[in-house]
Amino acid sequence: MPRRKNVSVSLSPELQAVAERLLASGRYDTFSEVVRAGLRLLEEREIGFQDQRAARGSTSEVQ
Numbered sequence: 001m002p003r004r005k006n007v008s009v010s011l012s013p014e015l016q017a018v019a020e021r022l023l024a025s026g027r028y029d030t031f032s033e034v035v036r037a038g039l040r041l042l043e044e045r046e047i048g049f050q051d052q053r054a055a056r057g058s059t060s061e062v063q
Helices: 013-025 031-062
Strands: none
Touching: 013 031
16 A cells, blocks of 8 residues: 555635534444545546546537
8 A cells, every 4th residue: 555645734614514523323333434435526527527528529519
């Protein structure tokens, strides 16, 4: 497994509350797990946006 790097993150009170609520739910054991899960979802979303842009680009070239 790749070595992990420690980073510092500043959150708004609202986002801090979201992270604390997720931790309290028991679904996540650490704040880092919450952040990693959020980043994975963001990555999936960005890939979806890229796929949509690519599909629109290839569609406009065909017409």
